[in-house]
Amino acid sequence: MRKNLYLTGMLCCSILALRAQQNPGSNHGNRFEQLGTMLQTPNMYRSASGAPGPKYWQQRADYEIDAQLDDEKQKLTGAETITYFNNSPDPLTYIWLQLDENEHDPKSDNQLFNESKITDKMTMAGLKGILPPNPELGVKIVKVTDEAGKALPYTINQTMMRIDLPKTLMPGEKYKFKVSWWYNLSNRMVEGGRGGYEFFPEDKNYLYTITQWYPRLAVYSDFQGWQNKQFTGRGEFALTFGNFKVKMTVPADHVVGGTGECQNYKDMLTPAQYQRWQKAQISKEPIEVVTLDEAKNAMKGKVAATKTWVFEAQNVRDFAMVSSRRLVWDAMAANVEGNKVMAMSYYGQEAYPLYRRYSTKAVAHTIKSYSKHTIPYPYPVAISVEAANGMEYPMICFNYGRADKDGTYSEATKNGMLGVIIHEVGHNFFPMIVNSDERQWSWMDEGLNTFCQFMAEQEWDSNFPSSRGPAHKIVDYMKMPKDQLEPIMTNSENIIQFGPNAYAKPATALNILRETIMGRELFDFAFREYARRWAFKHPTPADFFRTMEDASAVDLDWFWRGWFFTTEPVDISLDSVKWYRFNGDPSASKQLAKETYEKGMDHVARQRNKAAGMKYVVDEDTSLQDFYSKWNRFEVSQEDKAAYEQFYNGLTPAEKALYDSKKNFYELTFSNKGGLVMPVIIEWTFTDGTKETDRISAYIWRKNENEVTKVFAKDKQVASIKLDPLRETADIDESNNMWPREASPSRFELFKGATGVRGASTGDNPMKKASSK
Structure with missing residues (x-):
């Protein structure tokens, strides 16, 4: 049985649903109870404050890798020496390595366990899960030896490889061993996945994204032991920090970019290119180190000679590269809180109109924005690569964004490109530095990053059309049927709507925390504290939840419980409004009584009788009239005036x-139809046209989670009331947010499925129309 049974059990939807109800059957005592045992027990490794404990530890793995790229056979061959440091208190008799490329191996479960259906029109991607997988793919282990070359026994279980150690690796010891391997690179545009190649038939060249390419250590941690859950293509990676020295041999006309700093640019570049590289070190504008013309010339012919690029990276959890003769490369120096960071981009001619203008500046902006909200960017390099992709690694990421053949592009393509660059570069912070385990908790990687992406997008352009972050944009997801939903705290592979669940909903939740629940000052301090505490460490959800409360003095257990552990939506309904005023002097009291009396007497039959000119019996026969027939019940008497004066003088x-203030009192009754408790935000519009907003804490629901009533005193008479006027709470039904009720038009959207290369220019292209005139 797995050591992390308790934690993984937390992720089961049914258990979460049960634990979210502390007091079943009651209208209180559920949503505002503390999380308690839903979080792991604090210990010497992880404190109750959310900070690393006094005995916190983590493992380390250093790599020396020598690899060769075969551009004729699309094959990668490598040999690596790994030094593994056992910093844990546990003796280890074996270690686990990840073989991520085995996701393409025909024998791996992920090739078979997904559903498949036949439709009238099938794409190659759709047939991929039906046709037999490519038998030529998957990692081929040549040998595993100790430092002296003696063979070590190993066992491969799909994407995991266990190496049995010749003797127990005791706490404080290190062990050095070697692995040799090779594999055929996959056609990423057909097979999917994050690494592989893209072939360009017009110039017969390849773009290689070399990712998840070497056998690498799995994480061994205090909270779950070995993280050896299989890689099935979705849930990403928990990885061990270490130092890398990588030698990559490629065709001599290739340009290579990678994690860390290249140690031999002078030998790899022409004198002119190297001079441009030196100029870029001090430039505030992107300088083309390898120009578009040079890339076009390189595409015309292939060379037989090879070159070996050497990269080094310190204290990173992974290593990735790009290699191609098709690449333009530009760079500039970005000042990030006093430190120089080389912001760089690599891209082909099809992306040149977009990437030359935007990419590197977007890289620089991203690391500056994230540094402001988390910790200063600690690495010397940040790279964006256009590869019709979206994937991240330390210091390098792969994005999309291609123009049309004439160099024009749609606004949607430009904004999509900027969004994905900001997102993937931002992953340097989550999870490359704050090293969470996305295999278990996707939201700690994708959700936190998407939230920071939203802030960076809004800082880039006030009109940036961010698709994730604003509360109202998660509504369509949260109102879906329950069988299509799962809590945010759900294992990556078990999520149906992965984008909304792992990216959008947690990003929205954090944006609501910042703007509506906590306020920017408290939130920003706590969020930075979390990043500072867990930089270069392995946090869990409990560490995040506890730190946010510890650093802000805001009790957020109700919020984590509702947003992260349940699928309840927000739907607060304004059910009734009652208006009261002081009785006032006798004349005012009598006038109000008259209005009330006449309103009560009015009905449709009476109105129609009058309209028809009906002659009433008591009017025709005056003998039926008495004192009360002429009595004015609403006349102010002397007794009324005397009683009022006595009351007022007292x-x-x-x-x-x-x-004397003539206050108006409004009694409002709200019902919680959705289940997710949230603040009640009320916008009052007065009869003189002015507005006022009241913000009531979510704690108004603590004693009755279903219905609450509250009275408000206003100097002016109210014309209308609206809940959540700025759409801050993700309320799924705005039709019950108003008094008087207003009809709102429904909306629908026409769309067509995406086709072609990911990130190619799509949608309306006014630039093309303008250029053709």
Whole structure:
């Protein structure tokens, strides 16, 4: 049985649903109870404050890798020496390595366990899960030896490889061993996945994205032991920090970019290119180190010679590269809180109109924005690569964004490109630095990053059309049928709507925390504290939840419980509004009584009788009339005036001031139809056209989670009331947010499925139309 049974059990939807209800059957005592045992027990490794404990530890793995790229056979061959440091208190008799490329192996479960259906029109991607997988793919282990070359026994279980150690690796010891391997690179555009190649038939060249390419250590941690859950293509990676030295041999006309800093640019570049590289070190504008013309010339012919690029990276959890003769490469120096970071981009001619203008500046902006909200970017390099993709690694990421053949592009393509660059570069912070385990908790990687992406997008352009972050944009997801939903705290492979669940909903939740629940000052301090505490470490959800509360003095257990552990939506309904005023002097009281009386007497039959000119019996026969026939029940008598004067004279000065203020009192009743408790935000519109907003804490629901009533005193008479006027709470039904009720038009959207290469220019292209005139 797995050591992390308790934690993984937390992720089961049914258990979460049961634990979310502390007091079943009651209208209180559920949603505002503390999380308690839903979080792991604090210990010497992880404190109750959310900070690393005094005995926190983590493992380390250093790599020396020598690899060769075969551009004729699309094959990668490598040999690596790994030094593994056992910093844990546990003796280890074996270690686990990840073989991520085995996701393409025909024998791996992920090739078979997904559903498949036949439709009238099938794409190659759709047939991929039906046709037999490519038998030539998957990692081929040549040998595993100790430092002296003696063979070590190993066992491969799909995407995991266990190496049995010749003797127990004791706490504080390190062990050095070697692995040799090779595999055929997959056609990423057909097979899918994050790494592989893209072939360009017009110039017969390849773009290689070399990712998840070497056998690498799985994480061994205090909270779950070995993280050896299989890689099935979705849930990404928990990885061990270490130092890398990588030698990559490629065709001599290739340009290579990678994690870390290249140690031999002078030998790899022409004198002119190297001079441009030196100039880029101090430039505030992107400099083309390898120009578009040079890339076009390189595409015309292939060379037989090879070159070996050497990269080094310190304290990173992974290593990735790009290699091609098709690449333009530009760079500039970005000042990030006093430190120089080389912001760089690699891209082909089809992306040149977009990437040359935007990419590197977007890289620089991203690391500056994230540094402001988390910790200063600690690495010397940040790279964006256009590869019709979206994937991240330390210091390098792969994005999309291609123009049309004439160099024009749609606004949607430009914004999509900027969004994906910001998102993937931002992953340097989550999870490359704050090293969470996306295999278990996708939201700690994707959700936190998407939230920071939203802030960076809004800082880039006030009109940026961010698709994730604003509360109202998660509504369509949260109102879906329950069988299509799962809590955010759900294992990656078990999520149906992965984008909304792992990216959008947690990003929305954090944006609501910042803007509506906590306020920017408290939230920003706590969020930075979380990043500072867990930089270069392995946090869990409990560490995040506890730190946010510890650093802000805001009790957020109700919020984590509702947004992260349940599928309840927000739907607060304004059910009734009652208006009250002081009785006032006798004349005012009598007038109000008259209005009330006449309103009560009015009905449709009476109106129609009058309209028809009906002659009433008591009017025709005056003998039926008595004292009450002519009595004015609403006349102010002397007794009324005397009683009022006696009452008024008996008031204190403060009571007289309140009485004379002519206050209007409005009793509002709200019901919680959705289940997810949230603040009640009320916008009042007065009869003179002015507005006022009241914000009531979510704690108004603590004693009755289903219905609450609250009275408000207003100096002016109210014309209308609206809940959540700025759409801050993700309320799924705005039709019950208003008094008087207003009809809102429904909306629908026409769309067509995406076709072609990911990130190619799509949608309306006014630029093309303008250029053709």
